[in-house]
Amino acid sequence: MSQPMPDYIRDDIARNVAFALEEDIRDGDITAQLIDADSTSSATIITREDAVMCGIAWADEVFRQLGDVKLEWHVADGDRLTADTTLCTLSGNTRQILTGERTALNFLQTLMGTATTARRYADAVAGSRVTILDTRKTLPGLRAGQKYAVLCGGCQNHRIGLYDAFLIKENHVAACGGITAAIERARALAPEKKIIVEVETLEELQEAAGLKPDQIMLDNFSTEELATAAEMEIASALEVSGNLTMENAASLPGNREWFLSSGALTKHVQAVDLSLRIT
Numbered sequence: 001m002s003q004p005m006p007d008y009i010r011d012d013i014a015r016n017v018a019f020a021l022e023e024d025i026r027d028g029d030i031t032a033q034l035i036d037a038d039s040t041s042s043a044t045i046i047t048r049e050d051a052v053m054c055g056i057a058w059a060d061e062v063f064r065q066l067g068d069v070k071l072e073w074h075v076a077d078g079d080r081l082t083a084d085t086t087l088c089t090l091s092g093n094t095r096q097i098l099t100g101e102r103t104a105l106n107f108l109q110t111l112m113g114t115a116t117t118a119r120r121y122a123d124a125v126a127g128s129r130v131t132i133l134d135t136r137k138t139l140p141g142l143r144a145g146q147k148y149a150v151l152c153g154g155c156q157n158h159r160i161g162l163y164d165a166f167l168i169k170e171n172h173v174a175a176c177g178g179i180t181a182a183i184e185r186a187r188a189l190a191p192e193k194k195i196i197v198e199v200e201t202l203e204e205l206q207e208a209a210g211l212k213p214d215q216i217m218l219d220n221f222s223t224e225e226l227a228t229a230a231e232m233e234i235a236s237a238l239e240v241s242g243n244l245t246m247e248n249a250a251s252l253p254g255n256r257e258w259f260l261s262s263g264a265l266t267k268h269v270q271a272v273d274l275s276l277r278i279t
Helices: 005-025 056-066 094-124 143-150 170-176 179-189 202-211 222-229
Strands: 042-049 068-072 085-094 128-134 163-170 194-199 214-217 237-241 259-263 272-279
Touching: 005 056, 005 094, 005 143, 042 094, 042 128, 056 068, 056 085, 056 094, 068 094, 085 094, 085 194, 094 143, 094 272, 163 170, 163 179, 170 194, 179 194, 179 202, 194 202, 202 214, 202 222, 214 222, 222 237
Parallel strands: 128 259, 163 194, 194 214, 214 237, 237 259
Antiparallel strands: 042 085, 042 272, 068 085
16 A cells, blocks of 8 residues: 655655765765676565565665666555565666665665554554554654654654654653643643643643643553543543553553554664665
8 A cells, every 4th residue: 555655754855865875975886886887787676574665765766866777666655565575676777776775775674664563563453442653762864764654554653853742741841840830831832733741640640631732641550540541531632651562552441542652663673674686
C-alpha cells in the first residue's frame, strides 16, 4: 500500500541526502575512479529478510543529486516484503551507482527497520482500542524520515517537535508552579496549539482532567491505576507511557480509546539487511 507523505517530511529529504552524500564523498570517491567514467550498468536492490518497505524518496534523491541513474521501483512504501524481494532496478552511470550505493542503502535499511518495528506494534494491537504513537526519541537528523516510517508501519505520530504541540512534563510543571499554572500559561501563549500534559499520580490526573487539555499522558501508572483512570469521567484523550510492552499493549482496561507512546519504535532500530548488486 502506498503511504501518503506529509509536507513536513518531504521538505527534509533533500537536505538529509545532501549532508549524507557530503559526509561520505568529501572531495571524491577514489574507488569509483577505478571504473571508466563513461561505463554504464544495471543493478538491483533486494531485501535479505522480511520487512516493511520505506524510504523510496530518500533513495531516489540520492541518485538524483548524483546525476544520471534511473530507479524503477517494484514495491511501494508500506508494503510488507518477504526475504529476497527485489525492491528496485537501477540503471545508469556505473560510478554513480557505486558512489550512491551506501548512502541509499543506509537510508533504506534504517527507515525500513523503523517501519518494520512499527508494524509489529500495530499488529500487536490490531482489533483493540489502542493506537500506538511514536516519540521524539529519534536518530539525530532523521526525525522526519523516522516519523514517516512509523506511518508506513501502521502506527501514528505524536508531536513532531518542540514547536507543534505543548508537552507539559514533570520538569515544566515544577518550574511553572503546578499543573494548573502550566496549562493556563500554555493556553494564553498559543491557544491554537494542542496541549498534552504528563501526570504521575491519580491526584494529578484529577487536577489535569478538570482543565480539559487535549491529551493527558499517564506516566508509569500501575495496572490498578490504569483501571481507575479508565473509569473516570475524563474528556481528554488518555495516553499511556511506560510500564507496557508490545505483548500486553492491547490489554488496556475499560471501554475507551487509548494512546500508547513508545520510544522503541524509533530508538531501538535494527537495520534491515539489504544488498545492491551490479547485474
